Amino acid sequence: MEDKISVIVTTYNQEDTIGRTLNSILAQKCHLPIEIIIGEDCSTDNTRSVCKDYAQRYPHIIRLMPKAENKGIQNNYYDCLLECKGKYIADCAGDDFWIDDKKLEKEVCIMEEDPSVTLVHTNWQYYDEKTQKTKRTPFTPSAAYKKSGKNLLEAIVTQTKAPVIHTCTSLYRAETIRKCYFEDPELFRNKDYGCEDLQLTFMLAMKGTVVYIPDVTLSYSVGHNSITFQPNERRQFLFVRQTTSLSYHLARKYNIDTPRTKEFFSEKVFALYMHSFRSKDKTLRDEAYKYRKTWNVVENKKIKVARLIMSNNLIWNSALLSRKLFCTLKLFTQLFK
Incomplete structure (x- = not known):
């Protein structure tokens, strides 16, 4: 491994934002050199052409992974990771962008000073693509900390609304994660887990010290469809089921x-039931029941009521109609406030 920073950029159908992402990385002011590894995952739009243009303009910095069939986020990410030559690794998704040109410098100085630190991460903000407005996330801690990563493990496996550690704000040790990867590649490559970041941050936290910097360094893009923001109930069901299986x-x-873990898995079972309820899908209902058993969740009142409602088609249809009427009334009330 070379004394440099490797930045992984995974992208798919992001022709309008990938240039912004790459520009924010190229703008970094850091005493260590950087390389950018782009994993363009067989986009159907003009994303690859944009990436090729950047690779030709910055051949000493940017490496574009060879064109291949669509891999999915996990294989795409870890294929890029294995190509990294740097001692340290960061990443930035193809629709997000860094807003602090000293982000990498701040993080790498901490890691160089303390070999026990396996990961440094920062605060971040939401960026609405439609309105171009930003909003601070309420889910990250406000004060800086340096602590044993083992103190974060419970929080990482039970994270819900936002990640405890946002990988696009992070810098981590390549040697540490490579060792974890080769000891258990299935943990990182199993497509049934549906994500690439939770297992990565969990293992890095378990292996050393984690440092948090409260500076906002990332604009996280929202206001469009993504892996975590799916408009389809069946897709949401799948995402919840996959990530909870990993947890x-x-x-x-x-x-x-x-x-807390018991409460978390109970909440996720209820979420599965609600996605199956709203989609009016008996197959998903039965799958929710199966995962309640698999995750050893004791049926509480909420889960029991949801299961009973969906055990009878007439009651199920009536409940859906009542929900639709309630949502319509709520919208009507908001419009005329």
């Missing part, structure tokens, strides 16, 4: 069994 695997393997 359950990690919690069980590393003996994280607390009141």
Whole structure:
């Protein structure tokens, strides 16, 4: 590994934003050199052409991965990771962008000073693509910290509305994550887990010290469809089921069994039931029941009521109609406030 920083950029159908992402990385002011590894995942738009143009303009910095069939986020990310030559790795998704040109410098100085630090991350903000307005996230801590990563493991496996550690704000040690990867590649490559970041941050936290910087360094793009913002109930069901399966695997393997984890898996089972309820899909309802058993969740009142409603078609249809009427009335009330 070379004394440099490798930045992974995964992108798919982001012709309008990938240039902004790459420009924000190229603008970094850091005492270490950087390389950018672009994983363009067989886009159907003009994304690859934009990436090719950047690779030709910055051949000493940017490497575009060879064109291949669509891999999915996990294989795309970890194929890029294995190509990284740097001692440190960062990443920035193809629709997000860094807003602090000293982001990498701040993080790498901390890592160079303390070999026990496996990951440094920062605060971030939402960026609405439609309105171009920003909004601070309420989910990240406000004060800087430096702590054993093991103190974050429960929070990582039970994260819900936002990640405890946003990887697009992070810098981590290549040697540490490579060792974890080769010890258990299935953890990182299993497509049934549906994401690439939760297992990465979990393992890095388990292996050392984590440092948080409260500076906002990233604009996280929202206001469009993405892996975590799916308009389809069936897709949302799949995303919840996949990521929760990963959390359950990690919690069980590393003996994280607390009141919070029990509550978390119960919440996720209820979420599965609600997605199946709104989609009027009996197959999803039965799958929700199966995962309640798989995740060892005790049926609480909310889950029981949801299951009973969906056990009878007449009641199910009536409940859906009532929900539709309620949502319509709520919208009507808001419009005429």
